[in-house]
Amino acid sequence: MKGQMELMEYLFLTVFVILIIIVLMFFITGWQVTQSGIERTKEVSDEVTFLMKKFSTMDYFVKEDGVFDDAKLTVLSSMENVCEELRPILGSNWFATITVFDESGSIKVCTESNYPDCNHWSFCKKENRDFVSRKLPVNIYRNTNRIGDSIFAKNDIGVLEVGFYEI
Amino acid sequence: MDTYQIFKIILGLIVSAFIVIFIVIFISNYGGLQTDTQKAKILSLFDKTATNVLLYGNDANFTEFKRMDYSAITFDPISETIITGSVSRKLTEPIFLYPGKTLYIHRGEADLGWWKFYFVEALPDTSIIFNVMDGDAWEQVIDIVTEMPSTTGETIKTRFGLCDGSTLQEDFCNDELCERDYFLQAIYGNEGMTFSRCRETILGEKYRLVFVSDSCTGINEGICIESSPDGVGYIYIDGNQHVYKDVADIIAMIVGYIKSDHFGVYGENLYTLKNEIFRERALFASQVLSSRAKILSSEMTINQCKQLFETLGEKLDEISNILSDEDYYKDIDSAIQFKQLSEEAGRTHREIVNMGCDYPI
Numbered sequence: 001m002k003g004q005m006e007l008m009e010y011l012f013l014t015v016f017v018i019l020i021i022i023v024l025m026f027f028i029t030g031w032q033v034t035q036s037g038i039e040r041t042k043e044v045s046d047e048v049t050f051l052m053k054k055f056s057t058m059d060y061f062v063k064e065d066g067v068f069d070d071a072k073l074t075v076l077s078s079m080e081n082v083c084e085e086l087r088p089i090l091g092s093n094w095f096a097t098i099t100v101f102d103e104s105g106s107i108k109v110c111t112e113s114n115y116p117d118c119n120h121w122s123f124c125k126k127e128n129r130d131f132v133s134r135k136l137p138v139n140i141y142r143n144t145n146r147i148g149d150s151i152f153a154k155n156d157i158g159v160l161e162v163g164f165y166e167i
Numbered sequence: 168m169d170t171y172q173i174f175k176i177i178l179g180l181i182v183s184a185f186i187v188i189f190i191v192i193f194i195s196n197y198g199g200l201q202t203d204t205q206k207a208k209i210l211s212l213f214d215k216t217a218t219n220v221l222l223y224g225n226d227a228n229f230t231e232f233k234r235m236d237y238s239a240i241t242f243d244p245i246s247e248t249i250i251t252g253s254v255s256r257k258l259t260e261p262i263f264l265y266p267g268k269t270l271y272i273h274r275g276e277a278d279l280g281w282w283k284f285y286f287v288e289a290l291p292d293t294s295i296i297f298n299v300m301d302g303d304a305w306e307q308v309i310d311i312v313t314e315m316p317s318t319t320g321e322t323i324k325t326r327f328g329l330c331d332g333s334t335l336q337e338d339f340c341n342d343e344l345c346e347r348d349y350f351l352q353a354i355y356g357n358e359g360m361t362f363s364r365c366r367e368t369i370l371g372e373k374y375r376l377v378f379v380s381d382s383c384t385g386i387n388e389g390i391c392i393e394s395s396p397d398g399v400g401y402i403y404i405d406g407n408q409h410v411y412k413d414v415a416d417i418i419a420m421i422v423g424y425i426k427s428d429h430f431g432v433y434g435e436n437l438y439t440l441k442n443e444i445f446r447e448r449a450l451f452a453s454q455v456l457s458s459r460a461k462i463l464s465s466e467m468t469i470n471q472c473k474q475l476f477e478t479l480g481e482k483l484d485e486i487s488n489i490l491s492d493e494d495y496y497k498d499i500d501s502a503i504q505f506k507q508l509s510e511e512a513g514r515t516h517r518e519i520v521n522m523g524c525d526y527p528i
Contacts, residue, residue, distance in 0.1 A: 003171045015181050025193060050215070055181065057222045059283065060455055063526055065223075075458040077502060088259065088447055112462055143525075144466040151468055153526075 007015040028164060044132050045165055051094055052134055052162045058089065067155065068138040074110045083124040093165040095124040095131075100140055100158045116144045119158075126163065133163030203254050206235055210249060210256040217262045217287045220272045226316060228323060229270040229289065240266035241428050244436040247443065260287065261415070261444045263422040263437045267291020271323040272317035277413040280513015281483065282452045283528060284445055286415050288316060288422050290325055294344050294373055295421060296337075298330045298365035300380040304394035305357050308379060311421070314414050317347040329354070330365035330376070375424050390420050390434065399499065399506050406436045412502040415441050442496045448488040457483035463525070472524035475515055482512040 056066050060076065063069045076082055083092075099107065100119035108120035140158045144151050209231045220227050232240070242264065247319060248255040264270075270289045277284040295315075297308055316325045326344035329336040337344045340355050353412045367376055367388045376389030381401045383391035391403040393412070402411045405425050411417050419441040423434030430436055444500060457480045464476035486508050495501040520524045 007171070007175070010178070014178075018182075018186065021190065028197070050218075053222060054218075059528075060452060069459075071459045071463055074462065075455050078458075085451060089451075091259070112458070115462055116466065126265060141526075143463055149468060151466065 024076060044164055048134050048162055048164045050088060051096075051164060052136060052160065054090060055096055055162055056136070056160060060089070063141045067141050068158070068160075069141050069143065070116060071143045072111070073098060073140075074112060074115045074118075077110060077121040077123060078112045086123070087162050092167060094163060095122075095126045095165075096160065096162045097122045097126075098138065098140065098158055098160050100156045116142060116146075127165070130162040130166045132166065133161055136160045136162075177302045200319045203252070206251055206254040207256070209235055210251070213249075213264075213289075214256055214258065214260075214262070217272055217289055218260050218263075220274050220445055221260050221262070221285055221287045224274045224285075226274070227272045228321070229272055232266065232270065233268045237266045237268055240264075241430060242433065242436050242440070243430050244439045247440055247528060258440065261285070262289060263441070264285045264289040265291065265293070265422050265424070265426075265433070268325050269419050271316050271318055271321060275314035275415065275418055277314075277415040278528075279413070279449070281456060281486075281511045281516050282449065282528065283507060284413070284449065286418070286441065288418060290316065290323075292324050293375065294326045294328065295375045296335065296365070296370060296379060297327045298376065298378045298380075299357075299360070299362050300364060300378065300408060300476065301394045302359040303396065304379045304381075304392075305354065305360070307392070307394055307398075308354065309351060310398075310414050311417055312347055312351060314418055315347055315421075318390070319346050319348065326350075328374075329362065330370070331362035332364065333366045335370065353448065375421060377421060388513075389425065392417060397503070397506065399503050401499070404438075405432050407432070407435065408429060409435070409438060410496060410499050410502045412496070412506050415445065416496075440441050446493065446496065450487060453483045453487045453490060457487065467524060469522065469524065472519060472522050475519045475524070478521065479512060479515045482508055482515060486512060 055061060056068075061068055061072055076086075079085060098121045102119055107120045108114065108118040109120050109122065110116075136159070138158050138160045140156045142154050142156055145154045146152075188452060212231055213229055216227055216229050219225075227288045235251065240249060242249050243255075246255075248257045248259065261284075268291065270291055272287060272289045273425040275286050277286070299305060299308060304457065312327060315327075318324045318326075324346065326346055327350040328344040338347060344350075345353055364386075365376060365378070369384050370376055378386050378389060379394055380391065382387070383393050383401065386403065387406045389404075393401045393403075399410070399412045402409050402417060402420055402421050405427070409416070409420075411420075416438060420434040420435040423432070423437035426433040436445055460476045460480035460483065464473050464480065467473040467476060489495050489501055489505045489508070492501065495505065516525070516528065
C-alpha cells in the first residue's frame with residue numbers, strides 16, 4: 001500500500017513538472033505570437049509611409065519630388081491593368097487616390113478623353129477590406145491649363161491618399 | 168533493492184530523458200527561429216535603406232551586416248533574391264550589393280535623355296584600378312567613375328587608381344589611392360594618353376582591375392571594357408562576353424566583380440538583375456511617356472510643339488517595341504538601335520523644353 005502511494009506521488013510530481021514545462025512553452029509561444037502581431041501592425045504602418053514616399057518621388061507619377069504631373073497621372077489611371085503594371089514597382093495590397101482641392105467639392109475622374117477638365121485620379125480600387133491609410137497635401141502640375149487660347153502650366157494643390165490592406 | 172526501486176529508477180530515467188529531449192528540441196527550434204528572424208530583419212532593413220537612397224539620392228552607411236555572417240550572403244539572379252542561409256529577400260529595385268561588414272550605399276543614374284534610370288551601389292571598402300589602353304577612352308572612364316560613390320569624410324572608402332604595365336599608380340592622392348572627386352581631377356587632361364597592359368600579378372586581391380581597351384582579345388583577368396565612342400560595346404568578365412549600353416551595365420559588373428559561388432559570377436548576376444529590372448521599368452516608362460506625349464500633343468496650341476510631341480510619342484513607341492523583346496540587351500544590334508532611338512527621343516524632348524512646352528526630365 002505504502003509503495004503504491006509513493007509511486008502515485010512520484011507520478012503526480014512527474015505530471016506536474018511536465019505540465020509546468022508545457023505551460024511555459026505555451027507562454028513563450030503566445031508571447032512570440034503577440035509580439036509578431038504588434039510587429040505586423042508596425043510593419044503595415046511603415047509600409048503605408050514607405051508607399052507614400054515612393055508614390056510622391058517616382059518619376060512615373062511626378063514632375064519632381066512631391067509635384068505630381070497631371071498628364072502622367074491621367075495616362076496611368078486610364079491604363080486597364082494599372083495595378084498589375086505597378087506591382088513590380090510598388091508591390092500589392094494597396095490603393096491610392098489623388099484629388100485636386102476644389103471648393104465646390106465636385107469630383108471629376110480623369111480619363112484620356114476628358115483631360116484636362118478633371119480633378120481626380122484613382123489607382124487600384126478601394127476594396128471593402130481592412131486597411132491603414134494616410135493623407136498628404138501635394139502639388140499637382142497642370143500641364144495644359146488654358147487661359148483664353150493660350151496654355152500656361154500651373155500648380156494646383158491636392159490631396160494624396162495612400163492605403164495598405166491588412167491581410 | 169526491490170522491484171519497486173528498480174521501476175522508479177527506470178521510470179525516472181525515461182521521464183528525465185523525455186523532458187530533456189523535449190526542452191532541447193524546443194530551445195533549438197526557438198533559437199533557430201530567433202536567428203532567422205534577426206537575419207530577415209537585417210535584410211529588410213538593408214532593402215529599405217537602399218530603397219531610401221534610391222528614392223532620395225542621399226548616400227548612407229549600413230553597418231548591420233556585422234551582426235551576422237555577411238560572407239554567407241549571396242544573390243540568386245533567377246529569383247532576384249538575396250539569400251543568407253534559410254532566409255531570403257526579393258529585390259524589387261536595382262540594388263547592386265557586394266556583401267561586407269560595413270557598406271557605403273550610393274545612388275547612380277543612367278540618363279537616357281527621355282528618362283533616367285536610377286540604381287544603387289552598396290559597397291564595402293573597395294579599390295578599383297583602371298588600365299586605360301585606349302587614349303580615346305578617358306571620357307568613358309570619367310562617365311563610370313562619376314556614377315560611383317564619393318566617400319570623402321566617410322569611414323567606408325571607395326578608391327580609384329591607375330595601372331601602367333608593372334606600375335601601380337596609387338600614390339597620386341597623398342600617397343594612397345584617390346577618392347572619386349580627387350581621381351577625376353587627377354585624370355583630367357589625360358585624353359590621348361595610353362598605358363601599357365597591366366601585369367595583374369602586381370595587384371593583390373584587394374583590388375578590382377578594369378581594363379579599358381579597343382580590343383579585349385587575350386585579356387582574361389578582371390573586367391575588360393571594349394571602348395566605344397557611342398557608349399555601346401562589349402564588356403568581358405571572367406572571359407565571358409556581354410553587351411553594355413549604359414554606365415549601369417558596367418557598374419553592375421564592377422560592383423559584383425569576379426567573385427563566384429554556385430549561382431555563378433557575381434558581376435554577371437548583378438548585370439542580369441540590372442537588365443531585367445531596367446527592361447521592365449524602361450518599357451513601362453516608354454509606354455507611359457508615349458501616351459503622355461500623345462495627350463499633350465492633342466492639347467497643344469503651338470503647332471511646332473504639337474508636332475514635336477507627336478514625334479516624341481512615335482520614338483517612344485519604337486523604343487517600347489525594342490524593349491518588348493526580353494533578350495534585347497544580349498544582342499549588340501538591338502542595344503545600338505535602342506541607344507540611337509533613346510538619343511533621338513532625348514533630342515526631341517530637349518527641343519520641346521527649349522520651346523517652353525514641357526519641363527526637363
